[in-house]
Amino acid sequence: MAATAADASWMQQFPALDGLPAAERQRLAAVAQSITLPADKVVFAPGRPPEHFMLLLEGVVRVQQTAPGGREIVLYRVAGGETCIMTTACLLSHEAYAAEGVTETEVKAVAIPKTAFDDLIATSPGFRQLVFSDYSNRIADLMHVVEEVAFERIDKRLAQKILARADVEGEVAATHQALAVELGTAREVVSRHLKEFQRRGLVDLARGRLRLADREGLRALAEAEN
Amino acid sequence: MAATAADASWMQQFPALDGLPAAERQRLAAVAQSITLPADKVVFAPGRPPEHFMLLLEGVVRVQQTAPGGREIVLYRVAGGETCIMTTACLLSHEAYAAEGVTETEVKAVAIPKTAFDDLIATSPGFRQLVFSDYSNRIADLMHVVEEVAFERIDKRLAQKILARADVEGEVAATHQALAVELGTAREVVSRHLKEFQRRGLVDLARGRLRLADREGLRALAEAEN
DNA sequence: CTCGCGCGGTGACAAAGTCACAGACGCCGC
DNA sequence: GCGGCGTCTGTGACTTTGTCACCGCGCGAG
Numbered sequence: 001m002a003a004t005a006a007d008a009s010w011m012q013q014f015p016a017l018d019g020l021p022a023a024e025r026q027r028l029a030a031v032a033q034s035i036t037l038p039a040d041k042v043v044f045a046p047g048r049p050p051e052h053f054m055l056l057l058e059g060v061v062r063v064q065q066t067a068p069g070g071r072e073i074v075l076y077r078v079a080g081g082e083t084c085i086m087t088t089a090c091l092l093s094h095e096a097y098a099a100e101g102v103t104e105t106e107v108k109a110v111a112i113p114k115t116a117f118d119d120l121i122a123t124s125p126g127f128r129q130l131v132f133s134d135y136s137n138r139i140a141d142l143m144h145v146v147e148e149v150a151f152e153r154i155d156k157r158l159a160q161k162i163l164a165r166a167d168v169e170g171e172v173a174a175t176h177q178a179l180a181v182e183l184g185t186a187r188e189v190v191s192r193h194l195k196e197f198q199r200r201g202l203v204d205l206a207r208g209r210l211r212l213a214d215r216e217g218l219r220a221l222a223e224a225e226n
Numbered sequence: 227m228a229a230t231a232a233d234a235s236w237m238q239q240f241p242a243l244d245g246l247p248a249a250e251r252q253r254l255a256a257v258a259q260s261i262t263l264p265a266d267k268v269v270f271a272p273g274r275p276p277e278h279f280m281l282l283l284e285g286v287v288r289v290q291q292t293a294p295g296g297r298e299i300v301l302y303r304v305a306g307g308e309t310c311i312m313t314t315a316c317l318l319s320h321e322a323y324a325a326e327g328v329t330e331t332e333v334k335a336v337a338i339p340k341t342a343f344d345d346l347i348a349t350s351p352g353f354r355q356l357v358f359s360d361y362s363n364r365i366a367d368l369m370h371v372v373e374e375v376a377f378e379r380i381d382k383r384l385a386q387k388i389l390a391r392a393d394v395e396g397e398v399a400a401t402h403q404a405l406a407v408e409l410g411t412a413r414e415v416v417s418r419h420l421k422e423f424q425r426r427g428l429v430d431l432a433r434g435r436l437r438l439a440d441r442e443g444l445r446a447l448a449e450a451e452n
Numbered sequence: 453c454t455c456g457c458g459c460g461g462t463g464a465c466a467a468a469g470t471c472a473c474a475g476a477c478g479c480c481g482c
Numbered sequence: 483g484c485g486g487c488g489t490c491t492g493t494g495a496c497t498t499t500g501t502c503a504c505c506g507c508g509c510g511a512g
Contacts, residue, residue, distance in 0.1 A: 065372065067373060073376050088358075089361070092359065093358060093362035095363075097366065118351070128347060128348075132315075135361050136319035136321055137321075143301070146291065146299065146372055150410040151295060151299075151410075154498080186501070188499095188501080191462090192499095207460075207508070379468095380468065402490075403490075403491095411468075412469055413491085414492085415468060417491060434477095434489095
């Protein structure tokens, strides 16, 4: 949580801010608080209204929603160079949100007070562009989630997900429960489909992780039309 | 499609604009185009990028998503006094969207060119507030849809929907197909549940419409925890 | 070593979605 | 008033997904 009020090097990650007049940049650097968060920390949750606008420098924040019954679904992820829309939205419209944000890695970010945020929006077209396009991207993400949940088969979505989350070795480090949350389904459903994938020689299963055995086969499944 | 460049009375519907300095208001009135659309007209669709920022004065626009397989789901509705976020988002981030907007009633709106929009955002805190809070509300709507689709039972959602769409007489004018689209499910599923509702004395069914017979019973269903 | 807990496996059943097709109603033209 | 036609609704059979209950295993802490 080190405050480095004078250091403005982080701005290089945001082209929108790079274009600001020097005077603006200095003012911004003066009020911005640089912060670091450990992995697996809850950044925001229902009932905890944020006080700052946040720019992510490094790391990933997962945003998910929890239903009364305990089931969860991942809505989207925020990565370096992006702004956290949920906090922005709370800041700007005083609405409480149902979603929860959790760091997946160590996260470095800068926090900007609301007044400075308003100022930037008013004076910097580039900053406006940044904020609006992040909003738009989140809306697109959410629409994609709706489409997947409402219309796509679980096996297809599961294949997509493990392909997307596999490292270069083809390893995916995730429990069945974690994958179920990604898809907004139940753990048993994931277990059964993975079992079937294994039977078909598409993956090798192990406790807490799995390995892609037939990327092409999985890809075919992931891209199937039906 | 009458252009009434000099008439600024519509601004009264937007408190955010009412607070603008007189000079700004005049400038805005000069560039705003007042338009009227008939019911059941497609306002925007994938591939048709909009050129104006839109403020709805009267009427309702339904925004929905269509899956490749032909199934559809209603995402949210835009009513008088609100802005059409999809067009805004397209305007601001040059992204193509998968959603489609359709007027449900005759719609009156004003269109503002992108340059005037930029100008307003820069100069009017009230206008900023309007745009950002509409963005936030749409995100909240979408999150609500995700939650419903992923976690709630169809009978509960159907009960909620017909309660919400009933007029004072308790009449709902909608085909089973239309209700299915509201919920993002299949027509047969709606038919079967409505049949069951009828068997339990909750509704009376007729072709193309239905009547609530037991509001309390439906409410109990709609608010059930399971 | 062993205890406990998180992880995964399974069977049985309920709910929802799919497919195919049959009636039935309402409207329009004649 | 009558046929014809398109839309709306009903239904059965089957698949997929979700729920519930419960079990066993393995890994890590103590």
